[in-house]
Amino acid sequence: MTPVLDLVGIFVFALSGALEGVRKRLDAVGIAVLAFFTAVGGGIVRDLFIGVQPAALRDTGYLLVPIAAAVIAFFWHPQVERAMPGVLVFDAAGLGLFCAVGTSKALHYGLAPMHAVFLGVCTAVGGGVIRDVLSGEKPTLLYDRELYAVPAMLGSAMMAALYALEVRGFAATLSSAVLAFAFRMLAMRHRWRAPLARGVRERE
Amino acid sequence: MTPVLDLVGIFVFALSGALEGVRKRLDAVGIAVLAFFTAVGGGIVRDLFIGVQPAALRDTGYLLVPIAAAVIAFFWHPQVERAMPGVLVFDAAGLGLFCAVGTSKALHYGLAPMHAVFLGVCTAVGGGVIRDVLSGEKPTLLYDRELYAVPAMLGSAMMAALYALEVRGFAATLSSAVLAFAFRMLAMRHRWRAPLARGVRERE
Amino acid sequence: MTPVLDLVGIFVFALSGALEGVRKRLDAVGIAVLAFFTAVGGGIVRDLFIGVQPAALRDTGYLLVPIAAAVIAFFWHPQVERAMPGVLVFDAAGLGLFCAVGTSKALHYGLAPMHAVFLGVCTAVGGGVIRDVLSGEKPTLLYDRELYAVPAMLGSAMMAALYALEVRGFAATLSSAVLAFAFRMLAMRHRWRAPLARGVRERE
Numbered sequence: 001m002t003p004v005l006d007l008v009g010i011f012v013f014a015l016s017g018a019l020e021g022v023r024k025r026l027d028a029v030g031i032a033v034l035a036f037f038t039a040v041g042g043g044i045v046r047d048l049f050i051g052v053q054p055a056a057l058r059d060t061g062y063l064l065v066p067i068a069a070a071v072i073a074f075f076w077h078p079q080v081e082r083a084m085p086g087v088l089v090f091d092a093a094g095l096g097l098f099c100a101v102g103t104s105k106a107l108h109y110g111l112a113p114m115h116a117v118f119l120g121v122c123t124a125v126g127g128g129v130i131r132d133v134l135s136g137e138k139p140t141l142l143y144d145r146e147l148y149a150v151p152a153m154l155g156s157a158m159m160a161a162l163y164a165l166e167v168r169g170f171a172a173t174l175s176s177a178v179l180a181f182a183f184r185m186l187a188m189r190h191r192w193r194a195p196l197a198r199g200v201r202e203r204e
Numbered sequence: 205m206t207p208v209l210d211l212v213g214i215f216v217f218a219l220s221g222a223l224e225g226v227r228k229r230l231d232a233v234g235i236a237v238l239a240f241f242t243a244v245g246g247g248i249v250r251d252l253f254i255g256v257q258p259a260a261l262r263d264t265g266y267l268l269v270p271i272a273a274a275v276i277a278f279f280w281h282p283q284v285e286r287a288m289p290g291v292l293v294f295d296a297a298g299l300g301l302f303c304a305v306g307t308s309k310a311l312h313y314g315l316a317p318m319h320a321v322f323l324g325v326c327t328a329v330g331g332g333v334i335r336d337v338l339s340g341e342k343p344t345l346l347y348d349r350e351l352y353a354v355p356a357m358l359g360s361a362m363m364a365a366l367y368a369l370e371v372r373g374f375a376a377t378l379s380s381a382v383l384a385f386a387f388r389m390l391a392m393r394h395r396w397r398a399p400l401a402r403g404v405r406e407r408e
Numbered sequence: 409m410t411p412v413l414d415l416v417g418i419f420v421f422a423l424s425g426a427l428e429g430v431r432k433r434l435d436a437v438g439i440a441v442l443a444f445f446t447a448v449g450g451g452i453v454r455d456l457f458i459g460v461q462p463a464a465l466r467d468t469g470y471l472l473v474p475i476a477a478a479v480i481a482f483f484w485h486p487q488v489e490r491a492m493p494g495v496l497v498f499d500a501a502g503l504g505l506f507c508a509v510g511t512s513k514a515l516h517y518g519l520a521p522m523h524a525v526f527l528g529v530c531t532a533v534g535g536g537v538i539r540d541v542l543s544g545e546k547p548t549l550l551y552d553r554e555l556y557a558v559p560a561m562l563g564s565a566m567m568a569a570l571y572a573l574e575v576r577g578f579a580a581t582l583s584s585a586v587l588a589f590a591f592r593m594l595a596m597r598h599r600w601r602a603p604l605a606r607g608v609r610e611r612e
Binding site: 048049050051111112114115118119129132133137138139141142143145149150193194195196197198199200 | 231282
């Protein structure tokens with residue numbers, strides 16, 4: 001089941017990485033590098049932490065799909081930028097999917113639920129952090145105060161809970177992904193923001 | 205033996221990471237991320253280089269202690285900041301402990317003494333570098349010229365020497381950690397600085 | 409065969425990392441850190457992705473050669489800077505060698521040709537990216553538009569093709585390395601640049 005959905009998530013994340021590369025006026029190679037690591041960076045971190053060979057190095061699609069996204073961004077970035085509101089919806093879907101799949105993989109390899117949730121979140125948000133570090137930016141995950149890791153945490157926690165209740169497979173993945181997706185969409189629509197430390201004022 | 209001491213080191217390092225997050229006005233999630241990776245990032249690098257699953261993903265304390273430190277920094281950062289001189293002492297203790305434990309683990313897995321010393325230093329200073337990279341800063345380890353890696357190198361070298369002499373266990377860890385700790389404290393008190401390349405002038 | 413050639417590549421890459429450290433006025437420790445990770449960072453990434461212990465932690469030379477390069481840069485950086493045109497030739501040679509050796513190692517461990525090419529490029533260019541991230545710079549690989557990854561891609565692709573044709577060993581490594589080297593030299597001499605995304609203008 002995951003293969004196709006997984007590639008959709010990878011495509012969307014790769015597209016966001018490639019667009020970032022276009023915005024920063026990177027060349028064709030730079031755009032492809034950002035597309036790739038944005039899409040599969042989180043999964044690579046998860047797999048290294050689990051101690052297995054990264055899936056990105058086993059499966060052809062994990063390389064070809066980011067390259068395809070880079071090519072699309074290279075030639076049609078104005079059109080893609082205009083479709084960004086739609087891309088953000090897909091990004092939220094990718095977030096939901098990746099946290100569910102990441103948690104599930106970690107549980108499958110015998111990690112404790114708490115660590116599996118942690119790795120689910122890493123899978124979902126790690127690519128974006130790597131994209132920002134590679135392009136020399138402060139990671140938006142840490143700085144923009146949007147709720148991005150929090151929906152991933154919710155989805156991952158639900159996945160771990162369902163796993164403990166022996167609800168597995170497609171139903172578990174889908175419902176966890178939908179929970180994270182829905183929460184992320186609500187957070188974007190209502191501009192929910194994570195709290196600053198007590199007594200710290202907003203930046204103007 | 206290490207468990208408790210180890211968690212103390214992790215707590216102190218996590219606190220310094222969390223404070224850095226508060227200073228940069230990160231949100232609650234960002235503070236927790238910095239706390240976690242500052243505390244266990246060095247150990248994760250060490251374990252990946254040795255080729256074993258990072259201890260941080262096996263042990264509950266490695267996740268919960270950084271979260272606790274993040275919560276403390278979130279609510280009581282002014283008090284913690286005021287206690288910083290004390291925190292620096294604990295940080296030096298964490299440095300000593302981590303280089304000794306890291307070297308010992310590498311030796312235990314059969315690495316050569318020189319590589320074990322290298323990994324001991326990575327364990328001790330890696331978290332701080334990851335903290336700086338994640339928060340978009342130039343790594344202070346490379347730029348501030350304080351003696352921070354050098355005490356870790358001394359402690360690690362002592363650990364490797366004791367190991368070669370078949371002095372192991374608590375006594376070896378403690379004496380190596382104390383050596384690194386004492387040297388770090390002296391370096392802070394006397395503002396010892398590492399030399400610049402020949403002919404390079406100080407920055408004003 | 410590789411041992412000696414490999415150490416030459418490591419030495420040249422380490423020298424470029426150490427010089428970068430001198431230019432940024434890092435202290436002795438910082439210079440050594442940049443020398444080491446510039447030289448072996450790409451190989452470490454490759455080995456982690458393959459799932460084997462990094463060669464840099466098995467072999468004494470991988471630590472001592474970067475330290476030697478750091479010492480040379482520390483004391484004689486003006487002379488080395490003056491020899492930079494020559495260093496760039498050696499850097500191109502290192503690039504060629506590393507992409508060939510990296511691809512070959514990945515194929516040896518059973519990776520698919522496409523992934524082996526990817527890892528060959530990572531081996532060749534990864535150290536420079538890590539150098540830039542550690543020293544707090546935007547990675548030049550992504551920003552400078554020089555053809556640096558592209559020659560590595562060519563050399564890696566040739567290595568994979570020869571491997572498929574059962575041409576292996578020294579002859580395959582050498583011819584792939586020479587291809588990448590020659591292309592890199594031509595790209596430098598003629599200032600070939602990678603294209604920006606369609607419609608994106610040059611930075612002035």
